Amino acid sequence: MTGPMSYLSICSSPAIRWISQVASTPEFASSASTFSLDTTRTLKMDKKMSSNREHEPDHDTARIYMNAYFQQSLESVFAVINRGQFETRLDSFFASGQKNDDAEWYALRNAVYASGCKVYLAQQCQTDSFDLSQAESWKYFENALSVHTELVYMRSGLMAIQALVTMGFYTEGLGNPALEYMLISSAARLAQSKGLHRQPVETWNMQQGEIRNRQWLFWIIYAYDKHIAYRSGRPSAIDDDDISCELPNAQDHHDINPNAAFVFQVISHAKVASRIAKDLTSVKSSKDHPTVLAQRAQGLECRLNLWRDSIPSDLQPGIPLSPTTIASPSLYPVLYLHFAYYGSLVAIHSIFVYPWYSSTNWVETSHSSKERIPISTTTLVEASRQIILAVKYIDxxxxxxxxxxxxxxxxxxxxxxxxxxxxxxxxxxxxxxxxxxxxxxxxxxxxxxxxxxxxxxxxxxxxxxxxxxxxxxxGKDRTSMSTSHMEATSGELxxxxxxxxxxxxxxxxxxxxxxxxxxxxxxxxxxxx
Structure with a gap:
């Protein structure tokens, strides 16, 4: 969690020493330690789950949560679940007196209830909407999590993978224990155990529709896994060298998911992010010669910019947002791509800028790294400014x-x-x-x-x-100027x-x-x- 791609690197011992010395703040060590403990504590659940399961909502309430999930939740843009199929099965489930149940269907519908409930209650504009939406939705999430063992270790279909991914999306919400890394890792392992990372051959006897569904689900997991790995500084669960599954065609999925073009950009960025992690911030790459790292950084930035330039202008990072975009559902895709682009610039250049990395011997003795430091510093700080300037759009x-x-x-x-x-x-x-x-x-x-x-x-x-x-x-500058003799030429002035x-x-x-x-x-x- 304290690698160069993690924000918690500022709480590492080398970082604390540097900041305490430069800023003359010995108390920073205590603040950093407290922040690190408070943050990492959210990576796990504080207490064991109750053995009692929450009663599921009635049919009308279930449909309210379902509609909130598919119409208002941010993760619905990724179309992990086919709405028509889910709605048909939900209605059939209630019509049958809640029979024909199994672990993966139980997990999936409760994961949808959890996300939908949180979205629905959070938008009721009550003074306690944060606490209420958190408490009520968490009960349904615990229902889904209670069958985690069955999803992973017993016979299952693609629905089990969908359930794990949906649960992962839910736990990324504010106030939740941050369990998404483990949930998506489980989803990735389960998907690969079912061969989703491989392109089906004729002997598999699969229909074209099934192949498209498998491709779409795998690449959503891939993108999400790489996204989490970048933010957490943890290893990815998917090795790019083992993938033969073809990228989905946005046109093939547009009728089902109007956000297919955006999702394709997310997947394309994830492939760049994966390369950044492997070539610049992995343990293996840290042993490479700094000249090689500098060359890789330049090449990766070029590749990142090619990705940015391929994005339509209404979604492209760096393009000022229009009032229409700010007030529309497309704000989330725009912010996603904006932060993905500038966050990747930070990932590329941070190893040359952070003093607790760039001051190590392998950088100080390298001429190419010394040349890279000012270039990377300028790029990183401007990317960080752009990140902060977009904060105003986050409600x-x-x-x-x-x-x-x-x-x-x-x-x-x-x-x-x-x-x-x-x-x-x-x-x-x-x-x-x-x-x-x-x-x-x-x-x-x-x-x-x-x-x-x-x-x-x-x-x-x-x-x-x-x-x-x-x-x-x-203050030091003013003191120095008042005691020194000013000798400056007109050209210098x-x-x-x-x-x-x-x-x-x-x-x-x-x-x-x-x-x-x-x-x-x-x-x-x-x-x-």
Whole structure:
């Protein structure tokens, strides 16, 4: 969890030593330790599940949750479950007096109930909607989880895999134990045990429709697995070299899933993310010569940019969002691709920028790495700014996944924090501190909405440390200037003026965007009063 692709690397011993020394904050070690413990505690359940199962909803309520899942949940864009087939079986199940049950159908429908219940209750605009939606939906999730052993170790069909994936999506929601890594790992293993990673041959005697369904399900699992591996810094459960399953054709699935084109972009990005993990941040790659790593980073960034350029303009990262997009269901796909692109830039360049990695001997002794560091620093900090500037579009009252509400805002903040500590005198520091304030406000509102169930004081502590470091550095500069003899040529002054003009332009752009973000946050607060 503390590898270079994990936000928790800031809580590693080398990072704590560097920050404590540079910022003169020995108390940072305690803050980092507390944050790390609080965060990793959510990776497991706090208590054993009750042996008593929650009574399932009646037919009308079940249909309400089903409709909420398919119409309002974010994960429905991936079409893991065919709505027509699910609805037909659900109606038949109730018509038969809830007979003809088995473990995989029990798990799947309860996983749908859990996600649908959470979405439905969260949007009722009650003051306790966060607590209520969490408590009620979790009961149905426990129902589904209670048959996990049967899903994995007994004979089953594709429905068992669908159930595990749906359960994984649910646990990515805010306030849930973060069990998605283990659930998707189980789904990936079960899928591969059934041969979904292989392209069917004629002797398998499969119909074309069945082949398409298997392809679609496998590549959704693949994309989700790589997505989780990137965020957690943990290994993927799928080896790309073992895959012969062909990529799905978006056109073949468009009639069933109108978001098929978006999902295809997600899968394509996952393949790039997998390559980044293997070539730059794996244990094996850490032993490679830095010149090789620098070359790989350049090639991977080119590949990432080719992926970005292939995305339609209305979804493409870096393109300003239109008011129509912001107010439409397409906001989630846009944010997904935005964070995927800039998050991947961070993954590519972080090993050359983070001081607790770039200061190691293998970097210091490499000329190519020394050349790479300033290039990577510029790319990483600008990507982090773009991540934070998109935070204004995240309304924490909606049932967003934790990676959207928690991971990416925190990742952007940490990178800006490191940049300020390394360069506290740059003219961009005030604007970057304002960006950190935006993230601090975002987490503050999250704490308010969740009635303090989700509280992360570590975010504010990082902002305070960065601001203190910048203030201290400015004080040193003023003292040095007052005691030294100013000998500057007119040419040097002209150069300084030009530099100031350049950074002023940067600050002006960021200031406008930051003001827009702050105004948006104020509007949200007013709306709930």
């Amino acid at each position: 924490v009252r909606r049932p967003w996944p934790a990676w959207l509400v928690f991971f990416y805002p925190l990742l952007g903040l940490i990178n800006i924090f490191i940049y300020i500590l390394k360069h506290p005198n740059l003219p961009t520091v005030p604007a970057d501190l304002a960006l950190m304030d935006v993230v601090t406000g975002h987490f503050g509102y999250l704490e308010f909405y969740s009635t303090s169930k989700l509280s992360f004081p570590f975010v504010g502590q990082l902002t305070n440390i960065a601001r203190a470091a910048a203030k201290k550095s400015r 002209d150069t300084d003026a030009a530099d100031r003009g350049q950074f002023t332009a940067i600050n002006e752009v960021h200031s406008v965007q930051i003001l827009d973000t702050i105004q948006t946050n104020h509007a949200i607060v007013r709306a709930i009063r």
